[in-house]
Structures are given as C-alpha cells and as structure tokens.
Amino acid sequence: MSGDLSPTNQCAPAPRAFAGDALVITCEHGGNRIPPPYRDLFAPHRALLDSHRGFDAGALIMARALAEQFGVPLLSATFSRLLVDLNRSVWHRQLHFEPVVELPDTRRQQILKRYYHPYRSQVERLVTEAIAASGRVIHLSCHSFTPELDGHRRTADIGLLYDPARPGEKALCARWKRMFALHAPELAVRRNYPYAGRNDGLTTWLRKRYSTEAYVGIELELNQKHVMRTTQQWATLREAVIESLHAAMTVCDDPAAKPKPVRGPNRTAPPESSYALPEPTRRTTGVRT
Ligand SMILES: [Zn+2]
Secondary structure: OOOOOOHHHOOOOOOOOOOOOEEEEEEOOOOOEOOHHHHHHHHHHHHHHHOOOOOOOOHHHHHHHHHHHHOOOEEEOOEOOOOOOOOOOOOOOOOOOHHHHOOOHHHHHHHHHHHHHHHHHHHHHHHHHHHHHHOOEEEEEEEEEOOEEOOEEOOOOEEEEOOOOOHHHHHHHHHHHHHHHHHOOOOOEEEOOOOOOOOOOHHHHHHOOOOOOOEEEEEEEEEHHHHOOOHHHHHHHHHHHHHHHHHHHHOOOOOOOOOOOOOOOOOOOOOHHHOOOOOOOOOOOOOOO
C-alpha cells in the first residue's frame, strides 16, 4: 500500500500544489431512510429502497473514513435519494421518485424546504468558510455505483468525476489516478466514469458559484462490488483511497519528493454531528452499508 515515486509515477504538472488547500467531504446518498410522513408512499417499494436506486452502499462509510483520517468536516444525508435527490437540481426530472412527483405541489415544496434546501445551503456554507480560511477548497463528494446496469458490467473499481475545463480538478484527478497506480495497482481507476463529471449534480452546481481558482469539486465513485466483499477487502479499498488521495494532495512536482505517510486518526477532527443535517424524524430504517 505504499512505495516510492518512480520516474513514471511523478505527479503531473499542476497549476498549484494541493497541500495548502482545505478539504470538505460530503455524502448525498448515504442512506435509505424514509421519514414517517412519507412511509405509506414508499411501503410498496421496499425492494427499490434497498437497491442501488435507493442509496449508495458503502459511500457513507468511505466518507466517514476520509473525514476522520484527514480531520475535516463531513456533511452527509441518510434519507433516500428516492424522496429527493440532493445530487440533482430542482429542475431535474429525476429529482424525485415517481410517486413523490405525483404528490400535490405543496407537499413537494415541503420536502424541498425540509430536506433539500437545508443540505444545499449547509454545503455551500462549508465551502465558503473553507475558501475564506484557505483560499481554495477541495470538495470531495462520495458515491458508489452498481457493478452492473441494464446488463452491462461496469469496468472500473474507482471512478473520479470532474470537469475537464477546470485545471485544478483535472490536475488533482490525474495525480490521484497515478497515486492509485502506485499504492494499489490492482485497482482499475477511470476518470469521468461511469458518469461525466459535468453532468447535473452538486459539484456542477457549486462550480457555478465559485471560481476555478477557489473551488475544486471531485466526485469519488466506488464500485459496490467491493462493498459486498469481505470486511478485510473493503477495508483495504478504503485504505487505498485514503493513502492515494493523501499522496496526490501532498506530493509536489519535485522528482525527489516522496509521499508522506497518512497520519493516524486525527483527534481534532470536527465532529460529524456538527455538520450533518439535523435529523427531522426518528430513524427506523438502517443504513445498509
Ligand atoms: Zn450517489
């Protein structure tokens, strides 16, 4: 899981090093909870809630591990994306699952007001604060994808989604991919796969609010087949993500430089509860991760 930089693994030229940047972690599809007022609506759809369409298996565990290791804020949601998808704009046709779309407009507005807008405002506030403190923020939005979709097997273990027109995002993902090759060469890492980073989403929305110099938005996508494997394999994958990101952020363009070891659990990590969306209802459905 560790090694020296060989000449072929030197980091790509970047507009700026990433070591001084702030890091913010979010997880929009962390759970499949349905708040009580909407449970009747979802009662016939239990299997769907438990599937990849209901939530991103493993994404919240990954997000928590990253936030703990780097000692940075985590904002996460544990209600299902089928109620309202925090990674879609309000105009997107997949903002809600079909039965929610058919609700009266006043009830859909309540859902936005109670669950959607507070999350979006909170992530915007975190990003603004991080930029004010450090000049630039790296926002990492954690997701996972189903190994097979519509009969097609996905050919990557890890996806790094970004906007190729943003130099900071392009440079960081190039470095991160190289560091994966160094730390975990067995993993297939693809950029802008299985989705394009410029698609509608939280990072795309934030790019419109912050300059390319101030905001670096990356979506991390994990293949869910790893989440379903043994505890040790799943832990090894998380370790590879953390070590490779740490190396990508800290290794400079000096060929003699070597990746620093990832520091241990950070005792000063901000408590997640300080940043997590307040639970408006009691949780009765577990997060299946
Ligand atoms: Zn997702």
